[in-house]
Amino acid sequence: MMTGKADSTTQQAPRTLRIATRKSALALWQAEYVKGKLEELHPGLTVELVTMVSRGDKLLDAPLAKIGGKGLFVKELEHALLEDRADIAVHSMKDVPMSFPEGLGLEVICEREDPRDAFVSNTYASLDELPQGAVVGTSSLRRQCQILEHRPDLTINFLRGNVNTRLAKLDDGQYDAIILAAAGLIRLEFQDRIRQFLETDVSLPAGGQGAVGIECCTGDEEIINLIKPLHHEQTAKCVLAERAMNRTLNGGCQVPIASFAELEGEQVHLRGLVGQPDASSILRTVQTFPAEQYEQAGIQAAEHLLEQGAGEILAALPHSTATNADTE
Numbered sequence: 001m002m003t004g005k006a007d008s009t010t011q012q013a014p015r016t017l018r019i020a021t022r023k024s025a026l027a028l029w030q031a032e033y034v035k036g037k038l039e040e041l042h043p044g045l046t047v048e049l050v051t052m053v054s055r056g057d058k059l060l061d062a063p064l065a066k067i068g069g070k071g072l073f074v075k076e077l078e079h080a081l082l083e084d085r086a087d088i089a090v091h092s093m094k095d096v097p098m099s100f101p102e103g104l105g106l107e108v109i110c111e112r113e114d115p116r117d118a119f120v121s122n123t124y125a126s127l128d129e130l131p132q133g134a135v136v137g138t139s140s141l142r143r144q145c146q147i148l149e150h151r152p153d154l155t156i157n158f159l160r161g162n163v164n165t166r167l168a169k170l171d172d173g174q175y176d177a178i179i180l181a182a183a184g185l186i187r188l189e190f191q192d193r194i195r196q197f198l199e200t201d202v203s204l205p206a207g208g209q210g211a212v213g214i215e216c217c218t219g220d221e222e223i224i225n226l227i228k229p230l231h232h233e234q235t236a237k238c239v240l241a242e243r244a245m246n247r248t249l250n251g252g253c254q255v256p257i258a259s260f261a262e263l264e265g266e267q268v269h270l271r272g273l274v275g276q277p278d279a280s281s282i283l284r285t286v287q288t289f290p291a292e293q294y295e296q297a298g299i300q301a302a303e304h305l306l307e308q309g310a311g312e313i314l315a316a317l318p319h320s321t322a323t324n325a326d327t328e
Ligand SMILES: NCc1[nH]cc(CCC(=O)O)c1CC(=O)O
Pocket: 092, 093, 094, 095, 163, 179, 180, 181, 182, 183, 184, 208, 209, 210, 211, 212, 324, 325, 326, 327, 328
């Protein structure tokens, strides 16, 4: 199998490309999606999945405080790249930490699926139809804060696990409704479980939500050339603006931060939010920049939030280094 450095004596593309992926249904779907696209683009190329159980997966039911460590879901895949057990790693962009180990980078961001949050319930058709005091499941402080702003009477209960587990807990009768990313539900063909798409002015999505990214060795041009056609420039500009905001806020952590960018003609339009988990205070920003200045839009959004006191809100939260992957 030829991977890593190109063999200078031949000009042939590698015949096998290995994708590192977690074993959750959503991770496998995303890896299969990339595999399918690559095989379609490069006839003769064989793509293999290298599956691994991350420490985050093993600890899915443990309280967050006990988990610690940044990007548990991503780390195991990065080890596989660094140890040449895989050529690329496929991630949900929402779960990708802000920095990469030396020698690795995010080379491709694929076209985004529906970025919105989804309301899922076996009884109620929408957030507004929930009765007083109903119980909503989510462990995302971002979702909690926005839901409580809209409906202060609701009770938010802890809900973790992968998409299938969360749906099973809903079906168990533990919640009146749960909130999940529409993208994951659509990909796993649970679209018919979505009772309501929460518009972005009700629930602003997390940075990167709905987009898949590909990480690999930054010097591996052979692999980069193979995967580059999957890059979607419009999605990338938006997701990189969102990530620039989060990075400037130092908010890859378990914090109520939302960031969502859209392209409008030649401009990037970025909305950001930082809130108290109980919705007692919610800060917002809207930035419009020329599309090429997506990074600047993100930095400016963060600075505007910091001017309004975002730093104090974030500093007051219980310290945790968990990323979105653990809680969203
Ligand atoms: N951390 C879990 C996670 N990571 C990405 C998605 C959804 C798919 C996506 O945003 O691409 C989910 C589940 C969810 O939020 O419901």
